[in-house]
Amino acid sequence: MAKRSKPQTQISENPSTSSKIPFRPQKILKLSTTTKLTVQISSDLPKTLKPLTSQSEITLALNHLRSSDRQLAALIDSYSPPTFDSDRPPFQSLARSILYQQLATKAAQSIHARFVSLCGGESSILPETLLSLSAQNLRQIGVSGRKASYLHDLAEKFSDGTLSDSAILEMDDESLLTMLTVVKGIGAWSVHMFMIFSLKRPDVLPVGDLGVRKGVKLLYGLKELPKPLEMEEVCEKWRPYRSVGSWYMWRYMEAKGVL
Secondary structure, eight states, rough: OOOSSSSSSSSSSSOOOOOOSSSOOOOOOOOOOTTTOOOOOOOOOOOOOOOOOOOHHHHHHHHHHHHHOHHHHHTTTSSSOOOOOOOOHHHHHHHHHHHHSSSSSHHHHHHHHHHHHHHTTTGGHHHHHHHSSSHHHHHHHTHHHHHHHHHHHHHHHHHHHHOHHHHHHHHOOHHHHHHTSSSSTTTTHHHHIIIIIOOOSSSOOTTTTTTHHHHHHTTTTOOOOOHHHHHHGGGGGGGGGGHHHHHHHHHHHHHTOOO
C-alpha cells in the first residue's frame, strides 16, 4: 500500500502555517545503524500515559518535549497546540481511513459523505451494514473495486470476532499493529495514523511517513531522509510523546510548503 506524507484524519485546529521559524536547523552527525541512545525520561511524567484527550495531557507533552529537545521547542513555540478530536468508534475510523487512502482531501470527503448517506447515517456504519452493500453499491458512490474489497474484509473481521471496537481500545500498540495489518488494505502507516488521530495514543512514531521523515531531516540537518531505524534513534528524545513530535513535523513541512 502506498504511503502518503500527510495524515488523512482531520486535525480540528489549523495552526498557523507561517514559514518564519525562529531558528536555524543545526546539523548533527548521521547516526549509524549500531548507535544506541540513552534518553533520561523525566521522573515527573506519569507512569501510565493517558490518551491525548485533554488540554492537560497536551500541556504535559509539550512541557516534556520543550525540555528534552531545544530544536523541537522552537517549533512548539511557533504554532498553536495540537488537538486530536476524532470521537468515532474504531470500526468507523478504520472504514474512513480506507476510503481516504490515496485521495486528495476534497475528493475523499465527498466520497465519505456519500458513503455515510448510503449506510443510513454515521451511526449506521456498522459491520453488518457494510456487508449488506455490494461492491456495485459502493462503486456507484465512487469507491473503487479494490477499496470495496478492503471494506468488506474489514467488516468480515469485525463480524467474525477477529476484531471488535472494545478489543481494539484495550490492545497495546504492538498488538494493534499486528492485528490491524491482517485486514486487507491496512498497512503499518494506516495503523500509525489510526493510533495517533483516532485512539490518540501519545507515543507513536510513524517511521514510514514521508512528511515526518522530511521534517526530521530538515529540523536536524540530516544529509538524507532518515530510514526507520534512524528515525527511531533521532526521535528517541521525544519519548513518551512521539505522536506530538510527529504532529509538529507535519506542521513544519506545511509551513515550508512541502505538504
